[in-house]
Amino acid sequence: MLVKLDFESEVPIYQQLKDQIVMGIAMRDLEPGESLPSVRELASDLGVNLHTIRKSYNQLKAEGFVHVNRRKGAVVAKLPIALDDEQKLLVDDGLNTLIATLVCSGKSHDEIRLKINSILDRMIERK
Amino acid sequence: MLVKLDFESEVPIYQQLKDQIVMGIAMRDLEPGESLPSVRELASDLGVNLHTIRKSYNQLKAEGFVHVNRRKGAVVAKLPIALDDEQKLLVDDGLNTLIATLVCSGKSHDEIRLKINSILDRMIERK
Amino acid sequence: MLVKLDFESEVPIYQQLKDQIVMGIAMRDLEPGESLPSVRELASDLGVNLHTIRKSYNQLKAEGFVHVNRRKGAVVAKLPIALDDEQKLLVDDGLNTLIATLVCSGKSHDEIRLKINSILDRMIERK
Amino acid sequence: MLVKLDFESEVPIYQQLKDQIVMGIAMRDLEPGESLPSVRELASDLGVNLHTIRKSYNQLKAEGFVHVNRRKGAVVAKLPIALDDEQKLLVDDGLNTLIATLVCSGKSHDEIRLKINSILDRMIERK
DNA sequence: GTGGTCTAGACCACC
DNA sequence: GTGGTCTAGACCACG
Numbered sequence: 001m002l003v004k005l006d007f008e009s010e011v012p013i014y015q016q017l018k019d020q021i022v023m024g025i026a027m028r029d030l031e032p033g034e035s036l037p038s039v040r041e042l043a044s045d046l047g048v049n050l051h052t053i054r055k056s057y058n059q060l061k062a063e064g065f066v067h068v069n070r071r072k073g074a075v076v077a078k079l080p081i082a083l084d085d086e087q088k089l090l091v092d093d094g095l096n097t098l099i100a101t102l103v104c105s106g107k108s109h110d111e112i113r114l115k116i117n118s119i120l121d122r123m124i125e126r127k
Numbered sequence: 128m129l130v131k132l133d134f135e136s137e138v139p140i141y142q143q144l145k146d147q148i149v150m151g152i153a154m155r156d157l158e159p160g161e162s163l164p165s166v167r168e169l170a171s172d173l174g175v176n177l178h179t180i181r182k183s184y185n186q187l188k189a190e191g192f193v194h195v196n197r198r199k200g201a202v203v204a205k206l207p208i209a210l211d212d213e214q215k216l217l218v219d220d221g222l223n224t225l226i227a228t229l230v231c232s233g234k235s236h237d238e239i240r241l242k243i244n245s246i247l248d249r250m251i252e253r254k
Numbered sequence: 255m256l257v258k259l260d261f262e263s264e265v266p267i268y269q270q271l272k273d274q275i276v277m278g279i280a281m282r283d284l285e286p287g288e289s290l291p292s293v294r295e296l297a298s299d300l301g302v303n304l305h306t307i308r309k310s311y312n313q314l315k316a317e318g319f320v321h322v323n324r325r326k327g328a329v330v331a332k333l334p335i336a337l338d339d340e341q342k343l344l345v346d347d348g349l350n351t352l353i354a355t356l357v358c359s360g361k362s363h364d365e366i367r368l369k370i371n372s373i374l375d376r377m378i379e380r381k
Numbered sequence: 382m383l384v385k386l387d388f389e390s391e392v393p394i395y396q397q398l399k400d401q402i403v404m405g406i407a408m409r410d411l412e413p414g415e416s417l418p419s420v421r422e423l424a425s426d427l428g429v430n431l432h433t434i435r436k437s438y439n440q441l442k443a444e445g446f447v448h449v450n451r452r453k454g455a456v457v458a459k460l461p462i463a464l465d466d467e468q469k470l471l472v473d474d475g476l477n478t479l480i481a482t483l484v485c486s487g488k489s490h491d492e493i494r495l496k497i498n499s500i501l502d503r504m505i506e507r508k
Numbered sequence: 509g510t511g512g513t514c515t516a517g518a519c520c521a522c523c
Numbered sequence: 524g525t526g527g528t529c530t531a532g533a534c535c536a537c538g
Contacts, residue, residue, distance in 0.1 A: 012528060019224040026227035038510065049530050054511080062316055065231065067389040070510055070537050075389075080233025084338070087228070093138075094225050096246055097146040098218050100153035103250045104192065106207025116243050119223055123230045135321040135329075139522060176523050266513060273478040280481035292525065303515050308526080319485065324522050324525055334487025345479050347392075350500055351400040352475050354407035355468070357504045358446065360461025370497050373477055377484045393537060430538050 001029050005046055013048055017056040022065060025076055028124040036066065036074040063087060079126055128156050132173055140175055144183040149192060152203055155251040163193065163201040190214060206253055255283050259300055267302055271310040276319060279330055282378040290320065290328040317341060333380055382410050386427055394429055398437040403446060406457055409505040417447065417455040444468060460507055 001024045005016050024030040036042070039057060043050035057074045060066045064081045066074045083091070102112050128151045132143050151157040164172070166180045173180075184201050187193045191208045193201045210218070229239050255278045259270050278284040290296070293311060297304040311328045314320045318335045320328045337345070356366050382405045386397050405411040418426070420434045427434075438455045441447045445462045447455045464472070483493050 014528080019220070019227075022231060023223055023227040026230040040510085051531085052529060055528085057511090068391075068511075069389055070393075070512090071388065073510060079231060081231045083228070083232045090138075091225050091228055093146070094221060095243070096150055098221050098225070099243070099246050100146075100150040100250060101210070101214070101218055103153040103247075103253070104149060104206060104208045105210045106253055109247045109250075109252050112247060113240070113243065116222070116226070116240065119226050120230075120236045120239065123227060123236075125236050126230070126233055134325065135323055137322075139324075141522080179523060182522090268513080273474070273481075276485060277477055277481040280484040294525085305516085306514060309513085311526090322526075324527090327525060333485060335485045337482070337486045341482070344392075345482055347400070348475060348479050349497070350404055352472050352479070353497070353500050354400075354404040354504060355464070355472055357407040357501075357507070358403060358460060358462045359464045360507055363501045363504075363506050366501065367494070367497065370476070370480070370494065373480050374484075374490045374493065377481060377490075379484070379490050380487055395537080433538060436537090 003042075003046060005048070014052050014055040014059070017046075017053065018060055021056070021060060025065060025079075026123040030076050032076050032078045034076045035072045036076070038073050130169075130173060132175070141179050141182040141186070144173075144180065145186055148183070148187060152192060152206075153250040157203050159203050159205045161203050162199045163203070165200050257296075257300060259302070268306050268309040268313070271300075271307065272314055275310070275314060279319060279333075280377040284330050286330050286332045288330045289326045290330070292327045384423075384427060386429070395433050395436040395440070398427075398434065399440055402437070402441060406446060406460075407504040411457050413457050413459045415457050416453045417457070419454050 001020075003017060003020050005013055007013070009016065021030065021036070025032075030036070036057070037045065039050045039053040043053045046053075057066065057068060060074070061068045064077060064083075066076055068074050099112060102115075103109075107115075128147075130144060130147050132140055134140070136143065138146075148157065148163070152159075157163070163169070163184070166177055166184065170177045170180045184193065184195065188195050188201070191210075192204055194204055195201050226239060229242075230236075234242075255274075257271060257274050259267055261267070263270065275284065275290070279286075284290070290311070291299065293304045293307040297307045300307075311320065311322060314328070315322045318331060318337075320330055322328050353366060356369075357363075361369075382401075384398060384401050386394055388394070390397065402411065402417070406413075411417070417423070417438070420431055420438065424431045424434045438447065438449065442449050442455070445464075446458055448458055449455050480493060483496075484490075488496075
């Protein structure tokens with residue numbers, strides 16, 4: 001899987017990495033049971049400190065997306081991932097805000113639905 | 128319009144305020160041309176620092192959601208609001224991440240479409 | 255509240271601190287709504303690095319014992335704290351192991367019950 | 382005796398094994414004088430490294446739960462097992478922390494006593 | 509080899 | 524003032 005970081009962004013690096021891994025899981029680019037690169041390896045690949053990678057992995061672990069063990073490093077968890085109430089709230093609020101922004105920018109409801117559909121098309125539905 | 132802040136949230140206060148104003152505009156709870164409360168008034172209503180409100184207003188201005196003039200303070204801009212490329216990118220990435228999270232949590236594509244529709248229902252479409 | 259760390263212990267410092275704060279909450283030595291010392295202050299008081307304190311506070315936050323905000327630092331959460339399934343499992347397994355150790359050491363069941371009671375006596379029951 | 386390891390757990394494998402053997406002894410599932418499986422046999426049964434099993438056995442020996450002799454390998458020690466001061470301290474601190482966690486989670490003292498009793502019921506009291 | 513802990517110091521964002 | 528991010532490097536524990 002290919003990871004691209006924007007070092008100029010206001011979004012923290014560890015957050016960008018987390019987001020891309022979550023997207024990778026949703027797109028089945030990363031399969032459950034698959035190991036992520038070791039923190040050291042990924043840190044050197046991406047040119048960031050290993051502690052920054054560790055933070056991403058630890059948060060993904062805390063949120064249930066991966067398991068971390070000392071044999072195989074970080075391993076993608078089985079789907080579905082249970083979200084806790086706080087996570088659900090953040091997702092909901094985030095969606096509301098982003099969609100409100102699109103509405104304010106003049107996008108029609110249908111245009112927004114199309115955009116959502118094109119996003120969903122890239123993600124694999126769980127049967 | 129009613130603003131609710133969560134002081135325990137990891138989301139910065141100024142961001143919460145911004146988000147709710149944008150949602151208010153999308154839901155036509157705040158009409159174009161309408162004045163927002165003065166910085167001072169809102170600060171005392173919400174029990175937060177003047178700087179915090181000012182930061183929200185300044186960012187809303189920079190992003191085109193409000194205009195600031197000396198007489199009427201911050202007034203809601205006319206719709207639609209043009210987003211710059213950076214904003215578009217942030218919205219897109221944000222939507223992708225949030226939807227990926229929902230997919231990983233086991234939500235079907237149809238459930239996600241329903242959720243989006245229920246969000247859109249609360250927002251007024253521009254003709 | 256008084257915190258004592260054992261730098262020779264195999265138990266990590268951040269864990270010792272976490273444990274003592276949880277005990278402090280259970281004993282109502284720390285009241286809900288009360289602020290913990292700032293990371294910098296506590297770090298210098300205890301003679302450890304501020305990142306070590308941060309780790310304790312962050313884990314306590316993740317487990318629901320405190321809220322962290324930028325105004326008042328770490329604040330003790332309202333009781334009761336909801337434990338997630340993983341936490342419950344760890345508590346259960348831990349109790350089983352520790353009590354098994356006591357049984358092997360020759361303590362009678364009544365002696366163990368007395369010990370538990372003396373621990374409970376120091377903690378304030380929630381009505 | 383049946384041993385179940387959780388390779389995803391943050392608890393080290395050797396620790397999980399140790400804990401289950403101690404519980405086995407307390408529950409008289411393992412009788413004093415009984416031999417534990419050989420290091421090699423157990424390692425292959427559980428699918429873990431030889432070193433890991435050896436570490437468990439060595440610690441159990443150091444803590445007095447088993448004796449190791451060349452002919453019969455690790456044999457369960459006679460009860461009771463004397464705990465040294467350090468072990469007693471760890472057990473005490475551990476109980477305090479775990480019970481504090483339960484108290485914070487809203488469990489009443491009576492509920493906690495019941496839980497302890499149900500744990501004790503599975504362990505055989507030494508006459 | 510893997511991840512985990514701890515230290516140290518820089519700089520930023522929020523209030 | 525507060526906490527958050529990122530870097531850097533040392534040393535330990537686990538398997």
